[in-house]
Amino acid sequence: MLSVGDSCRELGVVSVQRNSLPMPAVGPNTSALIPSLDAESSAWIVRLRGDSPDREQALSDLHALLLRATRFELRRRTAGQPHLRGGDREDIAHQSADDALLAILAKLDDYRGESRFTTWAYKFALLEAAVNVRQRAWQRREIPLDADHWALIADRTSTPDGVAESRELINALGNAIDQSLTPHQRAVLVAITLNDVPIDVLAQRLNSTRGALYKTLHDARRKLRAHLRERNLDIHAVRQSE
Amino acid sequence: MSPPDHISRDQLIARVIGPSEAELTCDECFDALDRYVELELDGADADRVVAGMRPHLEGCPACQHDYGSLLAYLKSRPKSG
Numbered sequence: 001m002l003s004v005g006d007s008c009r010e011l012g013v014v015s016v017q018r019n020s021l022p023m024p025a026v027g028p029n030t031s032a033l034i035p036s037l038d039a040e041s042s043a044w045i046v047r048l049r050g051d052s053p054d055r056e057q058a059l060s061d062l063h064a065l066l067l068r069a070t071r072f073e074l075r076r077r078t079a080g081q082p083h084l085r086g087g088d089r090e091d092i093a094h095q096s097a098d099d100a101l102l103a104i105l106a107k108l109d110d111y112r113g114e115s116r117f118t119t120w121a122y123k124f125a126l127l128e129a130a131v132n133v134r135q136r137a138w139q140r141r142e143i144p145l146d147a148d149h150w151a152l153i154a155d156r157t158s159t160p161d162g163v164a165e166s167r168e169l170i171n172a173l174g175n176a177i178d179q180s181l182t183p184h185q186r187a188v189l190v191a192i193t194l195n196d197v198p199i200d201v202l203a204q205r206l207n208s209t210r211g212a213l214y215k216t217l218h219d220a221r222r223k224l225r226a227h228l229r230e231r232n233l234d235i236h237a238v239r240q241s242e
Numbered sequence: 243m244s245p246p247d248h249i250s251r252d253q254l255i256a257r258v259i260g261p262s263e264a265e266l267t268c269d270e271c272f273d274a275l276d277r278y279v280e281l282e283l284d285g286a287d288a289d290r291v292v293a294g295m296r297p298h299l300e301g302c303p304a305c306q307h308d309y310g311s312l313l314a315y316l317k318s319r320p321k322s323g
Contacts, residue, residue, distance in 0.1 A: 069315055072314075072315050072318065073311055073315070076311065076314065114274075114276070114277040115276035115277045115279075115280045116276075116280065119276040119279070119280055119312070119316060120276045122276075122312060122315055122316070123272070123275050123276050123308070123312050126308060126311040126312055126315060127272070127308055130304075130307060130308060130311060166251065166252065166255075169255060170251070170255070173255065173258060173259070177258075189258065192303065193254075193257040193258045193260075194254070194257075194258070196303075198303070198304055199268075199302070199303070199304045200304060210268050210304065211267055211268045211269050214267065214268045214302060215267070217260070217301075218260070218265075218301075221258070221259055221260035221301070224258065224259050225259050225260075225262060228259070
């Protein structure tokens with residue numbers, strides 16, 4: 001999903017100036033391809049078309065909707081971040097709404113009418129705001145990539161009945177992380193699952209993408225589960241205890 | 243930096259080994275997220291319609307975050323907008 005933000009950059013927009021957004025043209029056939037579209041969503045598509053006389057007003061209206069969504073996300077996600085002042089939050093909200101608008105216009109022909117248009121649009125705004133907040137929060141922080149914290153897990157309490165089995169599982173998992181994974185798989189797994197590094201922050205630091213890193217994580221987990229199954233360790237019991 | 247204290251050992255192990263069911267990719271998740279959340283809010287069986295979404299949300303903290311945000315925002319809005 002980092003590709004959503006990437007799509008804005010692919011448009012050649014490095015620094016978006018408010019009120020002067022370079023708007024990509026929108027294909028004329030979107031609404032014609034979606035016969036089941038509700039009236040309000042249809043109206044949005046028609047108004048946003050490149051040849052619509054109402055397009056400028058539609059862009060302004062959509063931007064206002066997106067800004068409400070990004071402000072909502074900013075309020076939700078920055079309550080515990082005192083380093084973000086009100087002015088900073090407002091800047092991030094505007095930047096995120098700008099980026100979301102560009103992403104939406106670039107992908108308008110992909111809208112299939114499987115939800116209301118506004119729901120489809122909100123997800124871009126919320127994503128951009130969340131990514132911006134996460135990037136800001138990790139701006140000058142070191143990304144922990146080593147597996148030293150595995151030992152901390154072994155010290156956590158568990159239910160008394162499951163202690164012995166859990167200990168065996170912990171040891172087997174520790175061995176699998178050390179021995180079965182490539183260094184890259186190990187770094188990605190540890191950063192995301194043990195150290196709570198957001199995947200888009202990690203993608204930026206490693207010059208990768210969210211999708212590519214999740215594939216790496218997925219492959220690493222598959223190796224770990226196979227390692228445990230070979231030793232007849234019950235991973236279902238753990239998942240059901242979540 | 244260390245694993246958050248409020249998460250139990252079993253929860254951490256589950257995070258590490260991830261979901262064993264077939265799951266969507268992050269891009270597929272984002273594509274279907276609006277539909278999935280609307281279905282859920284409408285009381286439909288979203289997990290049957292969008293197979294693979296739930297395991298992905300369990301395995302991907304960032305997508306889980308995005309899902310939670312869209313759900314919370316739609317709940318905060320009047321249904322028409």
